[in-house]
Amino acid sequence: MLGLGDWGVGLAFVLTLGSAALCAVYGFLNWNKPAPAEEAREIAEEEAWEKTEMAHTEGERQ
Amino acid sequence: MNATVAVTTMFYLAITAALGYLGYRQTSSAKDYLLAGRKVHPVIMAVSYGSTFISTAAIVGFGGAAAVFGMGILWLTVLNIFLGIFIAFIVFGKRTRGMGHKLDAHTFPEFLGRRFDSTFLQVAAAAVIFIAMPLYAGAVMLGGVSFLTVALGLSQNMALLTIVLIVGLYVMFGGMKGVLYTDAFQGGIMVVGMVILLWFAYSGLGGVVTAHEQLTAMADKVPAAFTGKGHRGWTAMPELFSPLWWTLISTVVLGVGIGVLAQPQLVVRFMTVKSDRELNRGVVIGGLFIMLMTGVAFVVGALSNVYFFSSAGKIAVAAAGSPDNVIPLFIKQNLPEWFTAVFMITLLSAAMSTMSSQFHTMGSAVGHDILEKGLGRKSARPIRVVRIAMLAGILITTLTAHYLPAFFKSGATIIVNGTALFFGLCAGAFLAIYALGLFWKGITRAGAVSGFISGLLVSLFVLFFVFEKVAKPLGLCEALFGVPTLGAGTPLGNIDPLVFAVPVSLLFAVVVSLFTPRLGDAHLAACFPD
Numbered sequence: 001m002l003g004l005g006d007w008g009v010g011l012a013f014v015l016t017l018g019s020a021a022l023c024a025v026y027g028f029l030n031w032n033k034p035a036p037a038e039e040a041r042e043i044a045e046e047e048a049w050e051k052t053e054m055a056h057t058e059g060e061r062q
Numbered sequence: 063m064n065a066t067v068a069v070t071t072m073f074y075l076a077i078t079a080a081l082g083y084l085g086y087r088q089t090s091s092a093k094d095y096l097l098a099g100r101k102v103h104p105v106i107m108a109v110s111y112g113s114t115f116i117s118t119a120a121i122v123g124f125g126g127a128a129a130v131f132g133m134g135i136l137w138l139t140v141l142n143i144f145l146g147i148f149i150a151f152i153v154f155g156k157r158t159r160g161m162g163h164k165l166d167a168h169t170f171p172e173f174l175g176r177r178f179d180s181t182f183l184q185v186a187a188a189a190v191i192f193i194a195m196p197l198y199a200g201a202v203m204l205g206g207v208s209f210l211t212v213a214l215g216l217s218q219n220m221a222l223l224t225i226v227l228i229v230g231l232y233v234m235f236g237g238m239k240g241v242l243y244t245d246a247f248q249g250g251i252m253v254v255g256m257v258i259l260l261w262f263a264y265s266g267l268g269g270v271v272t273a274h275e276q277l278t279a280m281a282d283k284v285p286a287a288f289t290g291k292g293h294r295g296w297t298a299m300p301e302l303f304s305p306l307w308w309t310l311i312s313t314v315v316l317g318v319g320i321g322v323l324a325q326p327q328l329v330v331r332f333m334t335v336k337s338d339r340e341l342n343r344g345v346v347i348g349g350l351f352i353m354l355m356t357g358v359a360f361v362v363g364a365l366s367n368v369y370f371f372s373s374a375g376k377i378a379v380a381a382a383g384s385p386d387n388v389i390p391l392f393i394k395q396n397l398p399e400w401f402t403a404v405f406m407i408t409l410l411s412a413a414m415s416t417m418s419s420q421f422h423t424m425g426s427a428v429g430h431d432i433l434e435k436g437l438g439r440k441s442a443r444p445i446r447v448v449r450i451a452m453l454a455g456i457l458i459t460t461l462t463a464h465y466l467p468a469f470f471k472s473g474a475t476i477i478v479n480g481t482a483l484f485f486g487l488c489a490g491a492f493l494a495i496y497a498l499g500l501f502w503k504g505i506t507r508a509g510a511v512s513g514f515i516s517g518l519l520v521s522l523f524v525l526f527f528v529f530e531k532v533a534k535p536l537g538l539c540e541a542l543f544g545v546p547t548l549g550a551g552t553p554l555g556n557i558d559p560l561v562f563a564v565p566v567s568l569l570f571a572v573v574v575s576l577f578t579p580r581l582g583d584a585h586l587a588a589c590f591p592d
Contacts (some may be wrong), residue, residue, distance in 0.1 A: 003274030004133065005281060008299035012136035016357050019143040023349025026152070029344035 067403040071487070074407050078244050078414065082232020095237035095445045096168040096426055097430075102242055102334040108344035110245035111331045112351035113252060113415035115146065115322060118205030119481045121256075121359045121412055124314070126385030128363030129378035130288075131310050132296030139357045141319025147348040150323055153155055155332040155341045157500040160591030162333040169423075170326035171431040173333075174492070177499045177589055178510040179581060180434055186494065188431035190518065191326050191453065192424055194487050198464035199420035199455075201480025206413030207463065209406050218314055222463060229414050230456045233421045234449050238334065243419045248411030249351065253508075254360040255408030262397050263362045266369070276368045283377055284307070293512025296364045308556045313482070313531070317558030321485035324493035326427075327419040342525025366392040421459070468509075482558070483525060483532055490521030490563030492570050503586050505571060508578040513571025517563045524559035 001010035065311040089095050102110075128135045158173070167173035175184025203225060232240045267273035274297060281295030292304020300306040322328065335341060363378075366388055370381040373395065382388040382483065392448035393405050429448030433439045441447045466480070495513040498505040524534045527539045540546050549555030 003271040003278060003297075005278045005295050005297035006299060009133045009136065009297050010136065012140055015135050015140040019140055019148065020349045020353040020357075021144060023148050023182060023345045026148070027342055027344075027346030027349075030339075032339065033342060034338050037076065 064399075064403070066272055066400065067406055070403045070407055071210070071214055074410065077247060079228060079232060081243040081247055082228075082240040085232065085236025085238075085243050088239050089445075090236075090239045092168070092430075092444045095448065096430065097296060098242050098334045100163075100334060101336050102340070104335065104340040104343035105347050106242050106246045107331055107335050107340060108347035109249035109351060110242045110357065110415070110419075111328055111344070112147075112194040112348055113245045113249035113412065114331075114419040115142075115416075116252070116353070116355040116412055117202045117416035117481070118209075118409050119202065120356055121409060122205070122386055122389050123481075124318075124356065125359035125363035126379075126382075126388040127314065127361040129366050129388040130385055131300070131306070131314070131364075132293075132298070132309055132358065133364045134299045135192040135313075135314060135360045136357065137224075137315045138319055139353065139360060141315060142322070142352045142356050143349050145319055146322040147345060147352055150328070151332075151341045151345045154323060154497070154500060155327075156338045157591070158329060158332040159335060159338065161343065161500065161589055164591055167333065169426045170426060170432055170492075172435060173329070174496065174499065174510070175435070176323070177433070178495075178505075178507045179585055180507050180511060183507075183511060183514060184431050185436035186514065187326075187582060188427035188436070190487065190491055191427040192432070194484050195420055195424050195427075196455065196459040196462040197466075197480045198323065198484035199417060199424070199459040200466050202413050202416045202420065203463040204466060206410055209409050209413070222460060225414070225417075226456060226460050229417050230421065230453070233418045234425075234452050234456075236410060237445070238422060239490050241422050242334070244418060245415045248415040251411045252408050252415075253294040253351065255404050255411075256354045258357040258401060258404065259362055259393070259397070260354075260503060262401070263365050266396065267365065273365055273368070275582055277365055280367060280371060280377075282456075283371060285377070285380075296367055303553075305553065305556055308553045312557040312561050317482060317489075317560050318485060320493070320564070321489040321560055324496050325485070326488065326492070327423040329496070330423070362392070363388060369396050383392045388451050421452055421456055424455030424459070427451075428455065433537045436549070441459075465492065486525055486563070487518070487557040488527075489517075489560040490567060491518040493517075493560075493564050494567035497573055498568075498575075503590065504575055504580065506543055506575045506578040506580055507573030509571045509573075513567045516570040517567025520563040521559045521564045524562050529557070529559050530555035551563075 001007065002013060004010045004013060091099075094098055124135070124138070161177065162173050165173065165176040167176050169188075171184045171187035174187050175181055194506065203222070206225045208223045208260070210216055210225055211218060214221070215225065232244060237242070262269050264273050267276055278295065278297040281298070284293045284295060289308070292300060292301035292306040300310055332341065334342070366378040369392060370378045371375055374381045378388045379385055382391045393402060397405075418520075425448045425454060429451030430444070433447055434441065434444060439447075491514055494517060495505070495510045498513070499510065526536060527533055527543070528547055530547050530549065533539045533547040539548060547555045
């Protein structure tokens with residue numbers, strides 16, 4: 001296969017390309033996920049978190 | 063010294079310094095300094111993850127290993143992409159981001175400490191990182207130094223000082239933003255360098271399949287010393303369960319491939335993005351980046367045998383003298399002179415992008431986890447505390463890098479040894495409890511602590527007394543037992559510590575958890591995102 005000596009290396013070669021393709025396909029299919037509702041919840045959490053964080057570090061400017 | 067190389071290097075260093083300054087200008091809080099404000103662009107996060115993951119060891123060290131093992135080492139790339147990117151981002155990353163967010167964790171030790179409600183774990187994990195990382199960082203630093211000495215004609219000490227000053231300054235002042243911006247720039251250079259390298263290697267042999275066929279036809283040129291250990295040619299897997307097969311599968315493929323999941327400097331990247339959407343997008347870039355790094359290095363390393371045999375009548379490792387010299391010599395002999403400059407910068411980028419995160423992780427481990435959270439030394443200026451701790455880490459790493467070559471007799475194996483040691487320790491100590499902590503509500507504080515301690519002890523024991531690659535140069539086993547390794551003459555000496563440590567750690571964590579009090583429901587509700 002592909003000029004390679006045995007199936008073990010051939011499979012590794014194909015899976016190298018295949019796993020990169022899997023990453024690309026998964027990423028593109030889920031490019032805009034999570035859904036807006038979930039994202040809104042996360043943003044609300046983030047804002048609450050940020051307030052606490054800023055309270056800890058208020059006044060600090062390095 | 064080549065003028066083109068010198069000018070390109072100076073230009074590169076100037077841009078790096080400017081990006082570090084940009085990070086400094088944009089840093090105003092501890093959240094900025096430790097997690098880049100948790101609003102990092104997915105492309106920057108993914109490239110930074112990849113370029114931190116890939117150091118000179120992966121390109122030169124493991125590329126040279128590919129010249130010895132052949133293309134079977136591509137299984138490591140498969141694991142690097144599938145486990146190190148896909149599973150790491152989608153399975154571990156999403157859960158880590160959500161849980162880290164809920165627990166308000168800024169660092170990996172803090173994540174473990176808060177998940178298991180254990181200050182001991184936070185401090186102990188930070189201590190392991192701070193003690194073990196200088197060896198890994200020192201090894202990576204040496205990789206950068208060796209190229210700076212050639213590129214700028216500097217002495218070893220001057221090159222060490224230059225690289226420490228530049229990386230140290232932009233990490234100390236730029237914090238995580240400085241690290242991420244410079245990582246993204248350096249990662250971009252690495253992609254360009256590796257794409258050009260791949261194109262030259264394949265086109266010079268008449269294309270992909272033709273190149274593979276020529277390498278396959280060289281199977282009868284494998285030296286007897288290699289065939290005796292199970293080598294069956296550079297395009298075939300070693301004989302099943304032969305010493306070479308064990309080394310390839312357990313140390314190279316599993317050791318590095320699985321070890322990446324529990325690297326503190328990588329895990330923290332998942333906590334720098336604001337939502338799971340960034341991780342979904344990052345996985346596209348991360349997968350392609352790793353394929354272009356280790357995939358290309360391994361293919362070129364293996365194919366270099368065809369080039370060296372046609373020019374010198376010798377296989378790559380014989381022509382180059384040692385595996386670490388294969389890739390540099392291949393480039394010097396077979397690629398245009400201008401590419402030498404590009405490749406130097408590629409390698410310098412690989413070293414610096416890994417070092418910057420190592421410094422950042424060491425500084426936050428001591429400053430944030432040990433001093434501030436563990437010992438309760440609250441400061442009105444937490445960033446300053448982390449900076450001072452980072453400076454200590456940088457100085458220790460520099461001294462380690464200075465004395466490493468004298469300590470290890472064979473300089474050629476330092477980078478890979480330092481990397482393997484840190485990966486093994488982290489995987490042994492952290493992987494099982496980190497994974498259980500993410501997905502199993504039943505793991506208890508005692509279970510996590512016992513998993514951590516057992517994994518760490520087994521890792522240390524195997525590294526110092528059994529694992530040939532580390533035990534032999536370290537000399538501790540020789541001094542105590544009169545033999546270089548307790549695994550001599552058996553396959554044990556070739557098996558990565560992680561193969562023993564992770565199952566032991568997992569077993570202790572699960573069994574102890576079954577017999578000890580569970581963490582309270584309120585605590586679990588505060589940990590789990592859903």
